[in-house]
Amino acid sequence: MTNNTITQKVCSVFAALGLTLCLSMPALGEDKVEEKPAEETVPKYEVSIELGRVTYQHYCTPCHGVKGDGNGFNAPHLLVKPANHTDAKFMSERNDTKLFDTINLGGVEVSKSTLMPPWGMALGDERVKSIILHLRELCNCQATKNW
Amino acid sequence: MKKSMRLSFKDTRLLLIFSGVITLLVAVMFYIEFETDRPWKGIQRDFVELDETMTEAALAKAKSLPDGSEKDAEIAKLEKRAGLLSAATPTIRQTWLTQFNTADRCMTCHLGIELPRFADSEQPFTTHPGDHIKPNRHGTDAFGCVICHEGQPVGLTVDEAHGHIHHNWMTPLLTGKQSESSCEACHAMSSKIAKDAVMTDAPSFTKGRSLYLGTNCLGCHVADGYKRDAGIGPILTAVATKSDPSWAQTWVKNPKDFLANTVMPDFELADDKIKAITAYLYSLSKPGTAASKARKQLDNNEAIARGEKNLTDLGCLGCHSVDGKDEGFGPDLSRVAEKTTPEWLYAWIEDPTKYWPETNMPKLRVPENEIQDLVAYLSTLQKKTAATEAQALTDPELIAQGKKLTAETGCTGCHNIGDFAIGYNAPPHDGIGQKRVDELVFGDTKIGHNLADWLALKVQNPRAFNTEDIPTLMPNFGLTKEESEDVLTFLLSIRNRNNIPEGFVKSLIDPTATSTIGARIIEESNCLGCHKIGDKGGTVGPDLSFQGERINPQWMTDFLMNPIKIRPEGIEPTRMPTFGFKTEEAEALTAYFADLSKVSYPYYQAEKKNLSAEDMEKAWKIYFQTFSCQSCHAWNTKGGIIGPDQSDLAKRLRAEWVKKYLENPQKFIADVQMPNFEMYPDELEVMTQLIMSFNEIPEAVWDAIKKRWDDELLAKQAAEMGSN
Numbered sequence: 066m067t068n069n070t071i072t073q074k075v076c077s078v079f080a081a082l083g084l085t086l087c088l089s090m091p092a093l094g095e096d097k098v099e100e101k102p103a104e105e106t107v108p109k110y111e112v113s114i115e116l117g118r119v120t121y122q123h124y125c126t127p128c129h130g131v132k133g134d135g136n137g138f139n140a141p142h143l144l145v146k147p148a149n150h151t152d153a154k155f156m157s158e159r160n161d162t163k164l165f166d167t168i169n170l171g172g173v174e175v176s177k178s179t180l181m182p183p184w185g186m187a188l189g190d191e192r193v194k195s196i197i198l199h200l201r202e203l204c205n206c207q208a209t210k211n212w
Numbered sequence: 213m214k215k216s217m218r219l220s221f222k223d224t225r226l227l228l229i230f231s232g233v234i235t236l237l238v239a240v241m242f243y244i245e246f247e248t249d250r251p252w253k254g255i256q257r258d259f260v261e262l263d264e265t266m267t268e269a270a271l272a273k274a275k276s277l278p279d280g281s282e283k284d285a286e287i288a289k290l291e292k293r294a295g296l297l298s299a300a301t302p303t304i305r306q307t308w309l310t311q312f313n314t315a316d317r318c319m320t321c322h323l324g325i326e327l328p329r330f331a332d333s334e335q336p337f338t339t340h341p342g343d344h345i346k347p348n349r350h351g352t353d354a355f356g357c358v359i360c361h362e363g364q365p366v367g368l369t370v371d372e373a374h375g376h377i378h379h380n381w382m383t384p385l386l387t388g389k390q391s392e393s394s395c396e397a398c399h400a401m402s403s404k405i406a407k408d409a410v411m412t413d414a415p416s417f418t419k420g421r422s423l424y425l426g427t428n429c430l431g432c433h434v435a436d437g438y439k440r441d442a443g444i445g446p447i448l449t450a451v452a453t454k455s456d457p458s459w460a461q462t463w464v465k466n467p468k469d470f471l472a473n474t475v476m477p478d479f480e481l482a483d484d485k486i487k488a489i490t491a492y493l494y495s496l497s498k499p500g501t502a503a504s505k506a507r508k509q510l511d512n513n514e515a516i517a518r519g520e521k522n523l524t525d526l527g528c529l530g531c532h533s534v535d536g537k538d539e540g541f542g543p544d545l546s547r548v549a550e551k552t553t554p555e556w557l558y559a560w561i562e563d564p565t566k567y568w569p570e571t572n573m574p575k576l577r578v579p580e581n582e583i584q585d586l587v588a589y590l591s592t593l594q595k596k597t598a599a600t601e602a603q604a605l606t607d608p609e610l611i612a613q614g615k616k617l618t619a620e621t622g623c624t625g626c627h628n629i630g631d632f633a634i635g636y637n638a639p640p641h642d643g644i645g646q647k648r649v650d651e652l653v654f655g656d657t658k659i660g661h662n663l664a665d666w667l668a669l670k671v672q673n674p675r676a677f678n679t680e681d682i683p684t685l686m687p688n689f690g691l692t693k694e695e696s697e698d699v700l701t702f703l704l705s706i707r708n709r710n711n712i713p714e715g716f717v718k719s720l721i722d723p724t725a726t727s728t729i730g731a732r733i734i735e736e737s738n739c740l741g742c743h744k745i746g747d748k749g750g751t752v753g754p755d756l757s758f759q760g761e762r763i764n765p766q767w768m769t770d771f772l773m774n775p776i777k778i779r780p781e782g783i784e785p786t787r788m789p790t791f792g793f794k795t796e797e798a799e800a801l802t803a804y805f806a807d808l809s810k811v812s813y814p815y816y817q818a819e820k821k822n823l824s825a826e827d828m829e830k831a832w833k834i835y836f837q838t839f840s841c842q843s844c845h846a847w848n849t850k851g852g853i854i855g856p857d858q859s860d861l862a863k864r865l866r867a868e869w870v871k872k873y874l875e876n877p878q879k880f881i882a883d884v885q886m887p888n889f890e891m892y893p894d895e896l897e898v899m900t901q902l903i904m905s906f907n908e909i910p911e912a913v914w915d916a917i918k919k920r921w922d923d924e925l926l927a928k929q930a931a932e933m934g935s936n
């Protein structure tokens with residue numbers, strides 16, 4: 066009787082120990098991606114032309130092209146040709162607010178081609194503003210009109 | 213008077229009796245004195261003295277505490293202890309370990325082993341480190357000390373109890389790292405479990421086990437419960453097509469000189485023996501002829517630059533390095549051109565399993581021009597030009613001698629060679645953790661005559677015990693002192709522990725569990741070279757932590773066996789290589805990913821809802837107009853090529869995941885080129901249903917719908933142009 070209770074005790078101790086060890090095993094670690102709050106996945110950035118270049122290369126060049134001339138590898142598959150960011154005349158007609166809205170909210174919100182998606186949520190204000198700095202570098206121009 | 217001075221016979225007898233009694237009394241007194249002053253009694257007196265001093269100090273400290281119930285309780289506790297100590301009498305403290313049928317008297321001297329206040333005291337009174345002997349783990353009432361530390365538990369002197377009294381004592385005391393060798397008896401870690409699987413509280417054992425399996429000790433030795441690998445070294449039957457014989461000889465001479473972390477050990481062979489072995493190996497195959505396909509881009513600087521870039525983009529650097537450090541999963545490539553020919557490199561990249569069926573190197577499935585670029589770059593990687601002096605290696609006598617040497621040396625433990633079977637008959641490791649000292653040869657060494665010291669030296673310097681009469685053949689694996697000690701811990705665990713009662717055997721890692729099998733395949737294929745799981749791994753491929761909830765299990769299994777490129781060719785070079793997983797391996801991995809995501813496996817059925825005409829219209833508007841999904845995604849190759857084609861997305865993704873992902877793509881893949889559209893819940897619902905029905909839409913229907921929205925867009929565009 067006493068022996069049995071001891072065995073049971075020892076067994077349960079072992080089971081608990083085994084379970085704890087198994088759970089703490091890093092090789093079989095659990096996925097922690099989901100535990101992060103959503104806002105943490107968009108890290109904080111500081112506005113800079115360098116950040117603009119990098120962000121533009123990653124997110125914009127598939128359509129607007131590595132050189133910014135609207136000839137990205139995806140451009141032939143689009144119904145409307147993407148904007149040519151090296152076109153000084155075209156770009157100088159758009160002020161920074163307009164560019165910000167276009168990138169942030171997408172073409173549909175500024176009565177332009179709906180093929181341009183809204184990037185604001187994915188990129189955050191800082192990266193959008195950085196892209197604008199790079200756009201001004203690409204067209205080598207400033208806005209002439211204020212609309 | 214005179215008479216009375218003389219001793220009579222009677223008196224002599226009296227004297228004899230008297231002196232006899234005196235002697236006996238003295239002997240009894242000595243005996244009593246000896247009995248009452250056994251060494252353990254002295255130790256116990258020392259302990260009481262030490263504890264009395266400590267209690268006094270603690271009492272003084274307690275008295276300086278601010279008044280209150282806490283102070284009173286503390287003082288009462290200490291005074292009670294002081295009382296007990298003053299009344300203490302020496303006693304043998306014996307625990308009868310009912311389950312193991314063993315007596316354990318170790319705590320007769322190790323009195324402070326369970327008392328935290330002796331943590332800073334010296335042996336034998338110090339506290340046991342860690343929380344191993346807490347009652348809910350390995351409590352001393354059930355385990356005593358002997359179950360983990362061995363020794364002779366009924367002994368009452370240091371020598372007897374620790375089992376060092378005679379060098380033949382079968383189970384000498386295990387201390388420090390070596391005591392980890394006892395864990396395995398109850399918590400089995402067979403070779404079915406991944407090499408790097410961690411037994412958290414046995415770091416030395418874990419490391420030793422990983423080294424033992426990783427250096428393929430089982431290639432030559434056998435051990436109960438451990439499975440011999442199919443051969444961890446490259447196949448050597450076609451070596452003439454790969455390397456130059458002069459390179460092969462410098463390699464065998466000192467493998468670590470060429471690849472710092474190679475598993476290939478140093479056999480300390482004389483040059484003429486190496487030459488003979490090389491002659492034999494090269495007699496098995498013929499060198500290949502120069503092939504234009506492999507050499508097309510050699511010395512073309514543009515191709516070399518493309519090849520260098522592709523080495524990163526294709527994920528080669530997930531396993532290989534080119535910095536000469538050789539710390540990766542695969543060999544370092546900084547001197548690969550010294551070792552191999554362009555023809556061999558081309559054939560190897562094209563399909564590694566053709567040369568070596570058991571290799572871990574996957575098939576990259578890259579087109580001919582990309583292989584040529586890679587070969588062009590790899591052919592520039594050398595530190596010195598190999599001397600290719602012609603050597604007469606065709607002498608049949610030399611070849612025959614080489615064949616004999618190949619078998620003797622133990623090359624066959626790791627390599628498949630000619631018609632030799634994998635393996636070598638080195639002494640078996642069964643029961644090596646309790647090998648008798650008189651079975652060991654110590655040669656001219658001056659180390660302690662015990663198993664642990666012998667094994668540690670044998671592992672680190674295998675030929676240390678060689679004498680002229682007794683040469684040994686074990687090669688040198690170049691292990692550091694610390695590594696040898698860890699291997700020693702592992703070797704000591706291979707001992708017969710048949711006294712473990714049933715209820716005590718508890719595997720910490722279940723070898724049949726999905727997670728164990730999955731973890732082993734992930735280790736063997738080095739998935740973490742390119743992919744992340746949790747916060748470990750590379751970033752070349754997608755994070756595997758959430759693939760269980762993302763991917764349809766059937767698609768995942770098919771993909772693992774026959775990977776395809778999801779995005780169109782030419783957009784990005786990265787692609788999942790073909791590892792040639794068998795069905796059961798692919799299924800185990802799929803189950804493992806499902807486990808990671810805590811989703812059900814193997815049964816998955818997407819929940820299907822039919823959208824009303826109104827909802828359908830709403831969904832199409834979102835798809836083609838509001839968010840213009842077609843600008844990045846194609847349907848049946850019609851549309852953008854940035855994202856994956858969506859026509860059979862329903863087969864690939866789980867519906868619940870599509871919805872979650874659409875809501876916030878960056879939550880799962882931080883730098884994904886998919887915007888966050890901030891969709892409303894109703895939009896997410898209809899979009900998910902629409903996308904998941906894409907594989908059922910007839911082409912004509914799709915085309916008609918697309919045309920309608922395209923026309924609308926063009927008309928709007930024209931109006932815009934007009935107004936401008």
